[in-house]
Amino acid sequence: MSERKEKVAQRIKEEIGEILHSQIKDPRIGFVTITKVEVTSDLRSARVFYSVLGGEEEKKSAKEGLESALKYIRGLIGERLKIRYTPDICFKIDNSSEYSIRIGKIFQVIEDEREKKERETDA
Numbered sequence: 001m002s003e004r005k006e007k008v009a010q011r012i013k014e015e016i017g018e019i020l021h022s023q024i025k026d027p028r029i030g031f032v033t034i035t036k037v038e039v040t041s042d043l044r045s046a047r048v049f050y051s052v053l054g055g056e057e058e059k060k061s062a063k064e065g066l067e068s069a070l071k072y073i074r075g076l077i078g079e080r081l082k083i084r085y086t087p088d089i090c091f092k093i094d095n096s097s098e099y100s101i102r103i104g105k106i107f108q109v110i111e112d113e114r115e116k117k118e119r120e121t122d123a
Contacts, residue, residue: 028065049094
């Protein structure tokens with residue numbers, strides 16, 4: 001990724017995080033964290049990945065809230081970034097943290113079973 005793309009992606013991530021936590025009062029958004037932003041090479045589109053604390057209902061509610069605030073967020077990004085074109089923003093759920101937790105639990109079960117077998121063979 002080019003240095004300019006990286007800088008723009010980082011700024012978008014920071015600005016959207018700031019906007020969500022200080023200016024959007026929609027209770028549907030709840031505990032949303034912006035995890036990553038991918039910007040196209042022409043800087044006209046940005047995929048904004050977010051994670052949500054909670055279950056499926058909270059995820060659905062957060063998605064609705066983000067989609068509802070999309071035009072407002074894009075307008076503020078345009079004002080703050082001072083670039084020629086304000087990127088089109090597309091919000092995507094980031095399930096990587098949940099995936100990591102699930103994998104960690106699987107590894108823990110495997111480790112517990114291994115320790116149990118070692119104790120049985122030592123006895």
